[in-house]
Amino acid sequence: MPHNIFGTQVIAAPMAGGTSTPAFVTAVHEAGGLGFLAAGYKSVAAMQADIRAAREAGARFGMNLFVPDPAQLAPSAAALAGLEEYRLRLRPDALRYGVEVPPLRLDDDDEWEAKVEALLADPVELVSFTFGLPGAEVVRSLQRAGSAVLATVTTAAEAALAADQGVDALVVQHGCAGGHSAAFLPDSPAGPAVPGSTAELIAAVRSAVGLPLVAAGGIMDGAGLRRVLAAGAQATQLGTALLRTEESGARQLHKDALASPHFTQTAPTRAFTGRTARALVNEFVRDHPDAPEAYPAVHHLTAPLRAAAAAAGDAERLNLWAGTGWQQARAGSVAEVLAGLLD
Structure with a gap:
């Protein structure tokens, strides 16, 4: 068994969009785990501010970056037409709250190069990547700067590609996980009924790398x-x-929905962001079963709707990310939840 570079058996996932705050990561550290901050959707300055705050709190932590998909940033004519059609279909949702569906935005690479440069200039202990592989040159540069590099994969085939780029470790994500799928190969499973279990996927990847x-x-x-x-x-x-x-920075509306008997299932959906993500099935998920595959363009189209839904306390049109085990999610402190897990 390779040396455990994490120093713990429990890691808090990087949950972008406000959940994985420095205070949350610090609470995870103090409870004996390792937290990851999330650079996704943030500016470089905001990412750096999170790093400073976690350091000042004395926490061990990692930083997660989204890998941009060039194909999504330069969509075909057919993909563009699909996006415009989806934009029109979102208008009734927008009218419900008196907001506008914004024009298409196709230039958002999440400040990829600037974030990598910032982490090279001011290294953190661990850097993980989601939605793709950063490239062997980026991996080597981060390692030379002193960071351990993790790639997120969903199959043995993706794991082998990541290993070829020289990463230090892999986060192996099964399709039952909540939030966005990290899959980056087209045949990676992300359907409603994902095959096997997380343990079985680990065993398969273990045999490959x-x-x-x-x-x-x-x-x-x-x-x-x-x-x-x-x-x-x-x-x-x-x-x-x-x-x-x-300590989770998730909206209270989201936390309450996870505990509500009103929601009875999860499903993978592209309705909110254009990238497959597992969420509690609400009206928005049911109303938009055929949303286009176009991330982050769809994310920008639905952002005003999601903000308005949150402000209105309307859980039926909010992205309620949740894994298949959501009904076991407990309230209380991070320390209490981790203590129950590690007993």
Whole structure:
């Protein structure tokens, strides 16, 4: 078994959009885990401010970056037509709140190069990547700067490609995980009924590569943790299990929805961002089953609707990210939830 570079068996997932705050990451650290800040959707300055805040609090932490997809940033004529059609279909949702659906935005690469340069100039202990691979040159540069590099993968095939780029470890995400799928190969499973279990996926990746593995998806208790460790993971990455905690930066509306009997299932959807993400099934998910695959263009189209829904306390039109084990998510402090997991 490779050396455990994480120093813990519990990692808090980088949850972009405001959930993984420096205070949340600090609480995870103080409870014996390792938290990841999320650079996604943030400016370089905001990412750097989060790093400073976590350091000042004395926390160990990592930073996660979104890898841009060149094909999504330069869509075909057919893809553009699909986006314009979806924009029209969103108008009734916008009218409900008195907001406008914005024009298409196709230039957002999440400040990719500037964020990489900032992390090279001021290195953090661990850097992870989601939605693709950063390239061997970026991996080597970060490692030379002193960072360990993790790639997020969803299949053994993706794991092999990541290993070829020289990363230090892999986050292996099963399709039952909440939020965005990290899949970057076209045949990666992300349907409503994903095959196998997280432990089985870990075993498959373990047989394909020799890197340290972090299991992500569906781990909600100590039994789940033990299963993935037995399958070959060194640690587990928790997202949904920590969403309802006091220190989580998730909206209270989201936290309440996770505990509400009104919501009875999750499903993968592109309706909110144009990238497959598992969420509680609400009216917006049901109304837009065929949203185009176009991230982050769809994210920008729906942003005013989501903000208005949140302001109105309307959980039916908010992106309620949740893994399949959401009903086991507990309220309370991060320390209490992690203590229950590690018992």
